[in-house]
Amino acid sequence: MILSKDEAQSILQKVLGFSTADECEATLSGTTGGNIRTARNTVSTAGALDNVSLTVEARFGKRAGIATCNQFDDATLRRCVQRAEEVARLAPESPEYVPMLGAQQYLSTPAFAASTAGITPDYRATQAGKGMALCEQRKVSSAAFLEDQAGFVAKRNKKGLEAYQQFTNLDYSVTVRTPDGTGSGYATADFTDISKFDAGRLTQIAADKATSSVGAKAIEPGKYTVILEPAALVANSDASLLGALMNAFDARSADEGRSFLSKKGGGNRKGEKLFDERVTIYSDPASADIPTLAFAGDGRPRQKVTWIEKGVVKNLFSSRFWAQKQGIPDLPPPSGFIMSGGTQSTADLIKSTQKGILVTRLWYIRPVDPQTLLYTGLTRDGTFYIENGKIKHPIKNFRFNESPIIMLNNLEAIGRPQRIGGNLVPPLKIRDFTFTSLSDAV
Amino acid sequence: MGLTGLAAGALLLPRMPLLGGTEVDVARLLEPFDAALNKRLADAALNAAKAAGATYADVRIGRYLNQYLFTRERQVQNIVSTESLGAGVRVLVGGAWGFWATNQLTEAELAKAATTATQIAKANAKIQKEPVQLAPQKGYGEVAWKTPIQQNALEVPVKQKVELLLAANAKALDAGASYINSALFQVNEQKYFASTDGSYIDQDVHRIWPTFTVTVVDKASGKFRSREALSSPMGLGYEYLVPKAADKVKGPAGTDVIGYKQSYDLLEDAALAARQAKAKLTAPSVVPGKYDLVLDPAHLGLTIHESVGHPLELDRVLGYEANFAGTSFATLDWKKQGKPYGSKLVNIVADKLQPGSVGAVGYDDEGVKTREWDLIRDGQLVDYQKIRDQAHIVGQDHSDGCCYSQSWQDVQFQRMPNVSLRPGKQKMSVDEMIKGVDKGIYIAGAGSYSIDQQRYNFQFGGQTFYAIEKGKITGQIEDVAYQANTQEFWNSCAAICDQSDYRLFGTFFDGKGQPSQSSAVSHGSSTTRFNGVNVINTARKV
Numbered sequence: 001m002i003l004s005k006d007e008a009q010s011i012l013q014k015v016l017g018f019s020t021a022d023e024c025e026a027t028l029s030g031t032t033g034g035n036i037r038t039a040r041n042t043v044s045t046a047g048a049l050d051n052v053s054l055t056v057e058a059r060f061g062k063r064a065g066i067a068t069c070n071q072f073d074d075a076t077l078r079r080c081v082q083r084a085e086e087v088a089r090l091a092p093e094s095p096e097y098v099p100m101l102g103a104q105q106y107l108s109t110p111a112f113a114a115s116t117a118g119i120t121p122d123y124r125a126t127q128a129g130k131g132m133a134l135c136e137q138r139k140v141s142s143a144a145f146l147e148d149q150a151g152f153v154a155k156r157n158k159k160g161l162e163a164y165q166q167f168t169n170l171d172y173s174v175t176v177r178t179p180d181g182t183g184s185g186y187a188t189a190d191f192t193d194i195s196k197f198d199a200g201r202l203t204q205i206a207a208d209k210a211t212s213s214v215g216a217k218a219i220e221p222g223k224y225t226v227i228l229e230p231a232a233l234v235a236n237s238d239a240s241l242l243g244a245l246m247n248a249f250d251a252r253s254a255d256e257g258r259s260f261l262s263k264k265g266g267g268n269r270k271g272e273k274l275f276d277e278r279v280t281i282y283s284d285p286a287s288a289d290i291p292t293l294a295f296a297g298d299g300r301p302r303q304k305v306t307w308i309e310k311g312v313v314k315n316l317f318s319s320r321f322w323a324q325k326q327g328i329p330d331l332p333p334p335s336g337f338i339m340s341g342g343t344q345s346t347a348d349l350i351k352s353t354q355k356g357i358l359v360t361r362l363w364y365i366r367p368v369d370p371q372t373l374l375y376t377g378l379t380r381d382g383t384f385y386i387e388n389g390k391i392k393h394p395i396k397n398f399r400f401n402e403s404p405i406i407m408l409n410n411l412e413a414i415g416r417p418q419r420i421g422g423n424l425v426p427p428l429k430i431r432d433f434t435f436t437s438l439s440d441a442v
Numbered sequence: 443m444g445l446t447g448l449a450a451g452a453l454l455l456p457r458m459p460l461l462g463g464t465e466v467d468v469a470r471l472l473e474p475f476d477a478a479l480n481k482r483l484a485d486a487a488l489n490a491a492k493a494a495g496a497t498y499a500d501v502r503i504g505r506y507l508n509q510y511l512f513t514r515e516r517q518v519q520n521i522v523s524t525e526s527l528g529a530g531v532r533v534l535v536g537g538a539w540g541f542w543a544t545n546q547l548t549e550a551e552l553a554k555a556a557t558t559a560t561q562i563a564k565a566n567a568k569i570q571k572e573p574v575q576l577a578p579q580k581g582y583g584e585v586a587w588k589t590p591i592q593q594n595a596l597e598v599p600v601k602q603k604v605e606l607l608l609a610a611n612a613k614a615l616d617a618g619a620s621y622i623n624s625a626l627f628q629v630n631e632q633k634y635f636a637s638t639d640g641s642y643i644d645q646d647v648h649r650i651w652p653t654f655t656v657t658v659v660d661k662a663s664g665k666f667r668s669r670e671a672l673s674s675p676m677g678l679g680y681e682y683l684v685p686k687a688a689d690k691v692k693g694p695a696g697t698d699v700i701g702y703k704q705s706y707d708l709l710e711d712a713a714l715a716a717r718q719a720k721a722k723l724t725a726p727s728v729v730p731g732k733y734d735l736v737l738d739p740a741h742l743g744l745t746i747h748e749s750v751g752h753p754l755e756l757d758r759v760l761g762y763e764a765n766f767a768g769t770s771f772a773t774l775d776w777k778k779q780g781k782p783y784g785s786k787l788v789n790i791v792a793d794k795l796q797p798g799s800v801g802a803v804g805y806d807d808e809g810v811k812t813r814e815w816d817l818i819r820d821g822q823l824v825d826y827q828k829i830r831d832q833a834h835i836v837g838q839d840h841s842d843g844c845c846y847s848q849s850w851q852d853v854q855f856q857r858m859p860n861v862s863l864r865p866g867k868q869k870m871s872v873d874e875m876i877k878g879v880d881k882g883i884y885i886a887g888a889g890s891y892s893i894d895q896q897r898y899n900f901q902f903g904g905q906t907f908y909a910i911e912k913g914k915i916t917g918q919i920e921d922v923a924y925q926a927n928t929q930e931f932w933n934s935c936a937a938i939c940d941q942s943d944y945r946l947f948g949t950f951f952d953g954k955g956q957p958s959q960s961s962a963v964s965h966g967s968s969t970t971r972f973n974g975v976n977v978i979n980t981a982r983k984v
Contacts, residue, residue, distance in 0.1 A: 037956050039762040042571035045853050046562055047541040066522075070545055095517055121565045129569040143764035145956035175765040181773075184764075256621065257659035257666055260984060264664035363768075366892045368903060368923060371666060372982040376901050376923070378894045380768075399892075399899055399925065405984045436978060437925050439899035440771070 001030045001052050002117070005164040008154035011054070011072055016158055018081040021058035021088060023100045025157035025299070028054050032117075033149030036124040040141055041132045046124065058084040062097035065089070096321040103160035104301050106294040109286045113193035116168035117150035124148070131174055131203035138207050144174035146199065155299050163295045169422075170194050175381060176206040177442075178214055183394075184442050185209025186361050186381035188231055190422060192291055209360055209382035216394040218438055219385060225356035225412065226433040227349045227386070230420040232362040232379075233428065239365045242425060244375060245404040246281070246337050249307055251318035251328060260373045260405060261313065268316065275311040276411040282306040283334030289424050296332035305331055311408075341417040341426030349415050349429050351389045356429070358384040358391060362400070373403045378439055397442070398435035407433065475505050475632040477644045481584075483552045484636035487531045490553035492638060494560040496533040498576060500637035500808060501552065503529040504850035507630040509596055513607045514623045515615060521600060528850040531555045535563035537573025543851040577833035577841050579810060581640020587804025589648040590797065591679030595628040598680045606683065607652075610712040614656045617716035620666075624654035624712070627675070627950060629962075633807070641809040649800050649962055650682050651675035651950055652708050656715040660723050667722035667920075669715040669905050672699075672740045672887050673706045675948040675962060677800045682706055691943060693738065694872045696915030697908050699886045701738060701945050704798050718906050718918065725918040728907070730979045734882035734936070735924060735972045736875060741904050742863070743947020743965035744888040749928040750783075750790055751861040751965065753897035754817050755954075756826040760835060766956050768895025771928070772823060774836070782821045784932030789864040790818035792827055794843055799964035800948045801860040808854055810843040817861065821933070829856045848959040855955055862946075862966035866938035872969045875937055882910035883922060883977065888947065890923060901925045903980070921981040931972060939968035 003011070008028050015026040030052030037045045053070045058081065065087025069080040124146055135142040148170040155163040173188035187205040191197050234240045254261035254268035261269045285292045285302040294302055298320065306314045315331055323330035350358060360382035368374040379397045386392065407430050415427035484501045491499035506526040512519040528545035529552055540563025544555045595603075607624045614622040631647040652673050659666040676682050685707035693699025698714055700707070737745065752758065753770040761769055772783070784790075794801050794812035805811055808830055816824050826836065829845040847854035876884065887905025894900070907922040908915045926934075948964040 035957060036566070037765075039764060040572065040760070043538060043566040043569060044762055045539055045541065045855065046566050047543070047853050048558075048562065049543055049851055051545065051851075091521075092518055121562050125565045125569055132569060132571075141761060141764075143761060145765055147957060173765055177761070177764060177769075181769070257661055257664070258621065258657050258668075262659075262664060262666070264662070266661055363895060364892045366890050368890045368901075368980045369921075369982065370668070372984045374980055374982050376890065376892045378892070378899065380895055397894065397899075399894070399901060401901075401978070401980065403982055403984055406982070437899060437976075439894040440927070441768075441894035441896035441898050 001032055001050055002150060002152050002166060003028065003030060003052065008152065008164055009156060009162065012154060012156035015054065015056060015077050015081060016156060018078045019058060019085070019158070021060055021085050023059040023158060025057045025100055025155065025161065026054060028052065028154045029151065031149045031151035033147070034119070034121060034124060035145065035147040036128045037145050038128050038132060039143040041135050043128065046121070048121070054080060056080050056084040058088045060088050062093040063088050063091045064094060065091055098320045098324060100157050100159050101161050101299045103162065104295070104299065106163060106301050107286050107303065109291045109294045110288065111192060111291040111293055112166040113168045116148060116170055116192065116194045119148045119194070127199040130200040134200055134203050135176060135207060140176050140178055140207050140210055142174055142176045142203060144172070144199070144203070146172045153293060161299050163299060165293050167293060168192055170197060172197065172199060172202060174203050174206045176203065176210040178210055182442055183210045183214035184381045185213060186231065188420065190419060213382045213394040216396045218396045221398055221435040221437050223432040223434055225353060225429065225431045227346065227353065227356060227358045227427060227429050229346055229360055229427050230418050230425045232359045233425050234421045234423050241362065241365065241375060241404040241407065242339065244367065244373060246307065246334070248373060249316050251316035251326065252322045254316060255326060260371065261316065270313050270316055273312045274405065275308060275408040277311040278411055278414055279308055279311050279408050280306070280340040281308040281337055283337045287338060287424065289419050290336045290338065290422055292335040298332065300330065300332045302332065305334065307337070336422040338424040339417060339426055341414045344413065344415045346415055346427045349413055349427055350386055350391065352413065353386045353389060353429065356386040357395065358386055368401060373405050374401060375403065376401045378441070397439040399437045399439055400434060401436045402434045475634070477634065480634040481636065481642055483529065483547055483549055484634065484642065486549035487529070487552040487556040488636060488638055490556035491531065491533045491560060494557050496535050496560055498534040498638055499531065499556060500635065501529055501531045502807060502847065502850055503547070503634040505632040506849055507596065507632070509628045511600070511603055511607060511626045513604065513611060515611055515621060516608065518604055526849055529555065530847065530850045530853065531559045532853060533559045533563050534574055535560050536567035538563045538567035538570040539574060540566065541853040574831050575834045577830045577839055579639050579830060579841070582643060583640065584642045586644040588646040589677050589802065591648045592681040593679045594648065595650050595680040596630060606708065610654065610708045613709045614712040614716040617713040618658060618720045619656045619716035620659040621657040622654055622712065627651040635805065635807065635809050637809045639809060643805045643809055645804055647803055648679055649675060649677050650679065652683060652706065654712060654715070656712065656719050658716065658719040658723060665723055667719050669719040669722070670887060671715065672711055672905065673702065673708070674740065674946055675800050675950050676798050676946065677802045678704065678798055683708060691945065693886060694876050694884055694915055697884065699738065699906065701740060703945055721918045722920055725920040727921045727981050728919050728977060728979050730977055732974045733977045734879045735975045736872070736879060736882055736884045736910065736969060737972065738886045738969050739945040739967045740887050740947050741885045742967045742970055744891055745902055746861060746863055746965045746967060747963065748891060748893045749897060749900055749931065750817070751858045751963070753928065754826050755856060755858060756828040756832045756836065757856045759826060763954065767954050771896045771898050777823050780822065782933060783818050783823045783929060784821045785935045786821045787866065787938055788818055788821045788932050788935050790861060791864055792817050792842065792859045792861050794859045796860050796964065796966065799860045799946055800962035801964050806843040806845040807847050808845040810841045810845065812843040815842060827856060827859060832856065846961050848961060852957070852959050857954065857961040858952060858963050860964045860966065863938065863970065865941040865944045865968040868940065870937065870939050872939055872943060875939060875969060875971055876910055876915065877913045879910045879971065880912055883919070884908040884910055884915060885922070898927050899925070900928065921979045922977060923980050924975045924977050926975050931975065934972045934974055935970060936973045937971040939970070941968070943968035
């Protein structure tokens with residue numbers, strides 16, 4: 001359920017009015033949405049959910065307590081505040097106590113679209129049906145997932161912090177396989193505003209990849225020049241190479257000596273050039289392409305922040321406690337990131353490649369060594385050999401063992417960024433990408 | 443798709459809302475769930491579903507209570523008690539499923555949820571190509587089941603549990619750890635299931651998992667190494683944290699490794715972890731090549747999970763998970779060919795019954811009584827894991843009772859039961875096994891893991907690695923990962939220790955489905971030898 005700003009803030013005001021604690025902060029959040037899942041060209045599951053909940057944090061000195069509820073009559077609200085205060089009185093003093101934030105200035109970010117908030121079960125079934133019909137016609141089999149949500153977050157505390165924002169999102173992914181199981185293709189996209197969403201178009205891409213990946217030949221594992229499409233660099237529901245790199249930008253882990261950003265002898269590597277000079281990664285909550293909430297979960301404002309500029313580490317994120325302790329900028333982790341790119345399409349990157357491999361997607365990516373950010377995983381759903389600027393033939397899938405640090409030092413070319421999993425990421429051409437074994441999987 | 447990696451994330455992000463739920467105070471966790479009220483609510487939903495045209499309906503009213511304690515070094519980071527209460531109604535109309543969930547537990551709201559679910563089913567029926575067929579299931583009437591625990595962990599005072607974690611942290615720090623993050627997860631699923639088949643099933647399920655990550659940093663060289671706990675998530679109460687000598691299994695001579703059965707010595711393992719993490723900083727780097735691997739149960743469980751558990755999920759085999767978790771090499775055609783999955787020593791059993799396992803329940807989430815059945819017999823694939831709407835596809839007339847949903851608000855679907863390697867029939871200890879190994883590696887604890895979407899090619903790391911030369915452990919080594927093909931690997935199985943070495947590995951975070959759901963599963967085995975496996979060196983310079 002989406003409460004309006006007035007409805008939400010009036011509940012929060014009432015909640016704070018019930019509090020006797022030194023500090024008190026209340027957060028209301030709610031979502032409404034649904035999903036539909038298909039496989040073998042038919043619907044497998046579909047559902048919907050509607051929920052609102054309130055979280056109250058009360059503090060007496062350095063002792064804190066949290067309670068929540070999902071009913072909003074006065075008696076329940078009062079009980080919720082009392083529970084938070086009871087827990088706070090019993091809790092140990094926190095050595096990492098930081099006072100609550102006061103009033104903040106937030107950017108205006110376009111995170112909500114009415115079109116997405118208005119999705120019905122029939123809309124989901126129609127979109128899913130488009131993809132299934134296309135695959136029936138082409139005699140291939142599709143498995144797809146569509147999930148949408150609209151929601152709001154509102155915050156208020158006794159020190160004057162006040163925040164409210166609505167958001168929407170739709171995620172779609174589709175895997176198409178040939179009936180004999182020798183070809184597989186994939187496409188995914190996500191949207192704040194669904195006006196540009198077309199399940200048929202995405203299914204078409206996946207179906208083309210599936211049919212053109214039939215008859216894959218085995219080539220020897222080793223170091224190859226690769227073109228990694230955006231879906232091979234980030235994923236919306238699992239670990240990814242660029243996601244892992246950005247998650248490692250935590251100041252505390254770096255300062256404590258347990259991160260690739262830790263410096264020999266102590267401290268961190270902020271300010272050092274660790275990547276190719278064409279690498280710039282930033283976050284911007286007001287981006288028209290990947291708008292996010294203007295505030296983090298703890299109420300800190302989200303602003304445009306550059307994390308890597310021309311290969312140099314510019315900023316690390318941290319908790320409020322760690323920022324204060326170390327006297328560093330108080331930056332929350334980004335909720336999506338943007339890697340600067342050029343104007344070349346994936347097709348352009350292929351054209352300029354003498355010998356190489358086009359990778360549609362990397363999968364089951366897991367850390368091997370946190371010291372070097374070494375990750376392993378596999379190619380999937382369309383891997384092709386490139387020769388003299390053209391796709392020559394499909395190849396069997398590989399397992400890789402590679403670090404995004406090494407990868408972003410072996411950069412050959414950067415393409416045009418596109419939205420994927422809430423991030424904006426270009427296809428990348430990388431030399432000497434390490435494949436360690438072959439996989440029989442299709 | 444496999445483990446979601448939440449386990450590690452949880453240690454670093456103590457405020458992460460795990461498994462859903464809202465935070466509540468501890469006293470609330472001990473209030474009983476009212477079965478009589480639940481029956482009235484369930485009947486309201488079932489009657490409304492039938493009136494709206496459903497040919498089948500089930501309702502799951504769930505109260506999911508969790509308490510998670512997080513500490514680091516000498517301080518408490520977070521204490522979270524959560525309660526999630528609500529109901530999910532699933533209906534079959536015109537051969538299509540519909541599902542709707544609500545947190546408003548009144549008869550009117552449950553009836554409304556059932557009606558809404560039928561509307562969703564009707565919208566889907568228009569584009570449904572293969573109508574759902576359910577294996578017949580008799581109603582059980584009013585029945586109940588409870589995890590046979592000795593002490594409900596949620597009834598143990600938070601102070602006592604926190605003191606235990608902090609005592610373990612102190613042991614690790616005293617033994618040379620630079621940092622330790624420790625956590626105690628306690629889960630209680632109170633589930634009431636009712637269906638139009640005439641079942642009213644009341645279950646009270648308990649699970650517990652103490653865990654930690656110890657890190658040792660050498661500031662001068664900038665090198666750091668970690669070692670995670672060798673505990674396992676268990677379907678037990680707080681008794682798991684009261685160590686008993688009879689539950690300890692000594693690892694091979696030349697290692698300090700200790701395996702744990704139905705109880706766990708958190709303090710002992712924390713101290714050992716610090717010593718082993720420290721030794722990792724200076725341990726020699728492995729020379730890549732072919733080795734005979736001796737894998738302890740706290741490690742092998744994860745390999746079983748990924749290379750046997752997942753490929754034999756029938757929904758995955760049939761293509762229902764193609765868009766996320768993937769499919770399987772072990773197709774119905776592959777099974778017909780009769781190729782060996784493993785050597786003759788390999789016998790793999792599925793169950794939802796093993797005492798102490800996290801998979802143990804009386805009935806699954808679509809009202810089917812749980813059972814045990816063989817998946818692999820003498821190296822040959824003999825069966826899959828399946829639920830009611832899949833049984834007819836393999837010509838069977840019954841579900842295996844492995845349908846599960848992580849909460850009332852998620853739809854239930856086929857999930858992995860406990861999948862275990864039967865122990866060797868001949869008497870054999872781990873020392874006797876190692877005596878016969880000329881060039882090998884002993885691996886304890888689960889580490890890095892990755893496998894392709896059809897479950898052929900995998901790579902696993904571990905927590906600690908010991909070189910074996912000429913029948914003896916010679917010392918810790920580092921940077922080890924093994925890569926293999928599932929069938930080649932299981933066919934290289936050369937020896938399995940006997941029942942006395944048998945232990946359970948487990949996880950709370952097996953991820954599958956879209957939207958992704960977590961499920962808890964155990965894998966039992968005894969220490970096992972695999973010959974001639976490809977080992978790579980994972981060290982890199984950056």
